[in-house]
Amino acid sequence: MGRMRADRLLSLLLLLQNRGRMTAPELAAELEVSVRTVYRDVEALSASGVPVYADRGPAGGFRLLDGYRTRLTGLTGDEADSLFLAGMPGPAAELGLGADLTTAQLKLRAALPAELGERSRRIQERFHLDAPGWFRDAEPVPHLAAAAEAVWERRVLRVHYRRWRGEVRRELCPLGLVLKGGIWYLVARVEDSVRSYRVSRILDAEVLAEVFERPAGFDLAASWAESSRRLEAMRFQGEAELLLSERGVKLLPMQFGAVGAEAVAAAGPPEDDGRRRVVLPVESLPVAVHDMLRLGTDAEVLGPPELRSAVARAVAELAHRYGAPDDTLEPRRATTSPEAPPRHDTPSGTGGNG
Numbered sequence: 001m002g003r004m005r006a007d008r009l010l011s012l013l014l015l016l017q018n019r020g021r022m023t024a025p026e027l028a029a030e031l032e033v034s035v036r037t038v039y040r041d042v043e044a045l046s047a048s049g050v051p052v053y054a055d056r057g058p059a060g061g062f063r064l065l066d067g068y069r070t071r072l073t074g075l076t077g078d079e080a081d082s083l084f085l086a087g088m089p090g091p092a093a094e095l096g097l098g099a100d101l102t103t104a105q106l107k108l109r110a111a112l113p114a115e116l117g118e119r120s121r122r123i124q125e126r127f128h129l130d131a132p133g134w135f136r137d138a139e140p141v142p143h144l145a146a147a148a149e150a151v152w153e154r155r156v157l158r159v160h161y162r163r164w165r166g167e168v169r170r171e172l173c174p175l176g177l178v179l180k181g182g183i184w185y186l187v188a189r190v191e192d193s194v195r196s197y198r199v200s201r202i203l204d205a206e207v208l209a210e211v212f213e214r215p216a217g218f219d220l221a222a223s224w225a226e227s228s229r230r231l232e233a234m235r236f237q238g239e240a241e242l243l244l245s246e247r248g249v250k251l252l253p254m255q256f257g258a259v260g261a262e263a264v265a266a267a268g269p270p271e272d273d274g275r276r277r278v279v280l281p282v283e284s285l286p287v288a289v290h291d292m293l294r295l296g297t298d299a300e301v302l303g304p305p306e307l308r309s310a311v312a313r314a315v316a317e318l319a320h321r322y323g324a325p326d327d328t329l330e331p332r333r334a335t336t337s338p339e340a341p342p343r344h345d346t347p348s349g350t351g352g353n354g
Contacts, residue, residue, distance in 0.1 A: 008033070012041050013050060016064050023061040139183060139200035146205040147186045150174040154211050157188070160204040161197060172197070173212040176220035187220060187227075196227055236281040240288060241302040243275045248298030252278065255294055275300075282307070289314055 008031055015022060015030055022030075027038045042062055045052050051065035143159075150157040151174045158171050172188035177199075179185075184199040189212075236259075244252065249267065252260035259281055268277040282288035289310045292301055301308045 009041055009045060012038070013045060013064075016052065016062060021055060021061040021063040027062065141184050141199045143202040143205040144177075144184055144199050146207055147174060147184075147199055147202070148177060150207050151177060151186075153207070154214060156208040156210040156212055157186075158206045158208055159197070159202050162201045162203055167203065171208070173214075175214060175218055175223075178220070178224050187223060189215065194223055194227075196224075235283055237284055238282050238288070238304065238307075240280050240282045240292070240304070240307055242278045242280060242292075242295075243271070243300040243302060244278050244295075245275055245298040248295055249276055249278070251295060251298060252280070256280065256291070277302075285310055 011031060012027060015027060024035045024038045028035045031038070033041075042052050042054075052062055053065065054060065054062055147157060149155070150172075155174075156171050157174050158169070160167065160169050170190060172186070172190055174186055174188045175194065176187045177184060178187060178196070186197045186199050186202075188195060188197060194215075242248075244267075249264055252264050254260070256263070263278050263280045266279065270276050282291065285307060288307055292299060292307070292311045293314060301311050
């Protein structure tokens with residue numbers, strides 16, 4: 001039996017299971033086949049042991065034996081729930097699949113037993129997935145559809161791409177798309193390596209007629225995980241030793257996420273002035289200076305010397321720019337905790353690295 005006919009027989013079985021009695025013309029319309037084909041398929045199901053019965057007369061049609069249900073899907077309640085949680089309407093719409101997602105979910109719900117169908121409805125009523133991070137507008141991705149087409153069709157994608165060091169033109173073999181924190185990335189093979197490209201930085205894209213072969217056994221999820229681990233390992237190039245006020249200790253996890261939380265957990269005991277000594281992993285010197293300025297007067301950089309000097313220069317330049325008197329540059333030793341920052345009506349931790 002061919003794959004196409006096997007799929008059609010399964011569809012016919014699920015139609016009868018979920019809709020009850022259906023006439024041959026109704027089944028033919030749903031399956032987009034002839035009435036003669038429907039009769040042949042019904043005979044094939046009966047021959048394989050599926051209890052399909054024909055009711056004759058004006059109200060007749062085909063139906064399954066009362067109480068019979070296929071167990072081909074074998075979905076548990078949790079599995080059915082997860083399928084509906086996995087459907088993100090925003091990203092699907094960006095890929096041009098919004099209508100397909102809605103139709104697929106409707107078909108899935110129709111194919112589920114009554115109790116699982118009700119559970120899936122409650123899941124969609126009570127849980128919503130919002131991929132983008134807080135306080136950041138969605139990036140325009142005008143060439144996402146072209147990238148998706150190249151992925152689906154295994155076609156070479158010619159791009160004009162903006163890098164940090166300038167613009168380049170490349171021909172890519174797109175292997176997959178990844179949505180990370182509301183940002184789309186294209187994973188593609190370039191010559192003998194697999195690289196990631198931020199879709200919003202694609203200035204122009206053309207899907208070529210040339211078809212490429214996907215690498216045997218390529219696993220998109222595993223490739224992305226390995227790439228993320230390498231990026232994380234390369235990210236931090238040193239450590240900063242800080243003295244933090246009580247407020248600074250609270251700010252560190254909010255502004256630096258898990259790295260800040262780990263630094264606070266390993267912090268030393270309060271010193272005489274109430275501040276605590278913390279060691280925080282940092283990126284390049286310019287990035288580290290920016291990060292230290294985010295902490296304001298709630299952090300004093302003790303080391304390394306080059307970071308302390310760079311922060312001092314940045315603070316002096318700011319003071320000069322704003323016309324501050326020289327005495328404002330004297331270091332401040334906080335003996336009491338400054339007033340806590342104002343609370344915002346947003347979930348905690350949304351000011352992290354995302």
